[in-house]
Amino acid sequence: MLQYQGQPLDLAFQALSDPGRRAMVERLSRGPATVSELAAPLPMTLSAVVQHLKVLEEAGLVTSEKTGRVRTCTLDVAAMTQVERWVAERRRFWEQQYDNLEAYLARTAPEEGRT
Amino acid sequence: MLQYQGQPLDLAFQALSDPGRRAMVERLSRGPATVSELAAPLPMTLSAVVQHLKVLEEAGLVTSEKTGRVRTCTLDVAAMTQVERWVAERRRFWEQQYDNLEAYLARTAPEEGRT
Numbered sequence: 001m002l003q004y005q006g007q008p009l010d011l012a013f014q015a016l017s018d019p020g021r022r023a024m025v026e027r028l029s030r031g032p033a034t035v036s037e038l039a040a041p042l043p044m045t046l047s048a049v050v051q052h053l054k055v056l057e058e059a060g061l062v063t064s065e066k067t068g069r070v071r072t073c074t075l076d077v078a079a080m081t082q083v084e085r086w087v088a089e090r091r092r093f094w095e096q097q098y099d100n101l102e103a104y105l106a107r108t109a110p111e112e113g114r115t
Numbered sequence: 116m117l118q119y120q121g122q123p124l125d126l127a128f129q130a131l132s133d134p135g136r137r138a139m140v141e142r143l144s145r146g147p148a149t150v151s152e153l154a155a156p157l158p159m160t161l162s163a164v165v166q167h168l169k170v171l172e173e174a175g176l177v178t179s180e181k182t183g184r185v186r187t188c189t190l191d192v193a194a195m196t197q198v199e200r201w202v203a204e205r206r207r208f209w210e211q212q213y214d215n216l217e218a219y220l221a222r223t224a225p226e227e228g229r230t
Contacts, residue, residue, distance in 0.1 A: 010132050017128035022201070029205040031212050077209055080202060086137070087199040090144040094192055097146050 008060060012083050015059035020044060021052045028062060028075035035064075035071045123175060127198050130174035135159060136167045143177060143190035150179075150186045 015021055024038050039049040053073065056062040060079040064071050130136055139153050154164040168188060171177040175194040179186050 009137065010134060013128050013132035017125050017132060019125060022124070022128075025205060026208075029208040029212075075205075075209060077206075080205060080209075084199065084202040084206060087195060087202065090140060090190075090195060091192075091199060093141075093144040094190060094195075097144075 008079070009082065009086060011059035012061055012079055015055050015061055016083070018052065018055075020048070021056055024049075024052060024056060024073075025061060025075060025080075028073060029080075032072050032074045035073065038073060123194070124197065124201060126174035127176055127194055130170050130176055131198070133167065133170075135163070136171055139164075139167060139171060139188075140176060140190060140195075143188060144195075147187050147189045150188065153188060 016025065020042060023042060027033055027038055027041075035046070035049060035053065038053070039046050042049060044052075053062065053064065057064060061076055062073050063076055064073040066072075131140065135157060138157060142148055142153055142156075150161070150164060150168065153168070154161050157164060159167075168177065168179065172179060176191055177188050178191055179188040181187075
């Protein structure tokens with residue numbers, strides 16, 4: 001039986017399926033930001049931003065820390081790397097598949113001077 | 116305003132948030148497979164597999180073709196590449212952020228022989 005990757009990847013992919021949350025991740029990939037800074041360019045209420053942040057935090061993609069009345073959010077690079085690694089590993093397999101096909105075609109193609 | 120990536124990425128990330136669907140993508144990254152071959156190692160009914168396949172096809176991650184009574188599924192490498200590219204682009208930014216920090220620290224760190 002194929003081995004399942006488990007919950008962390010489920011939550012990470014789920015969190016990244018929303019364009020608003022991806023926009024927040026895009027902003028945070030450029031460095032930490034306060035909730036207000038995150039919300040400023042987004043066409044949604046602050047309350048919606050906070051909800052989306054909660055999803056991102058539960059998925060382990062973002063961490064946040066409150067200092068006084070200001071909450072600062074940071075991208076969790078490790079969780080993003082896990083997502084990237086999963087896709088890259090699939091790519092490794094399909095590239096290998098193409099390489100095998102190429103090698104097969106090279107082997108079986110009629111070639112001049114071949115005996 | 117930050118630009119949204121639009122629907123294709125929404126559907127792709129959503130489709131990949133399920134461990135059963137990721138298992139199918141893992142299988143298909145090794146080459147095309149019939150629906151029965153896809154279903155064989157999975158702890159779910161054939162009908163559930165067909166439902167999951169539908170989600171993967173709607174997300175553009177998989178295409179399928181029916182010959183006689185056999186449906187063969189193939190991974191859509193372009194759609195997977197789009198997902199990988201989105202994550203890789205985020206990485207590019209956070210790595211740059213670290214590089215900038217490193218350069219800043221190198222510039223500001225006390226150094227012997229510095230005037």
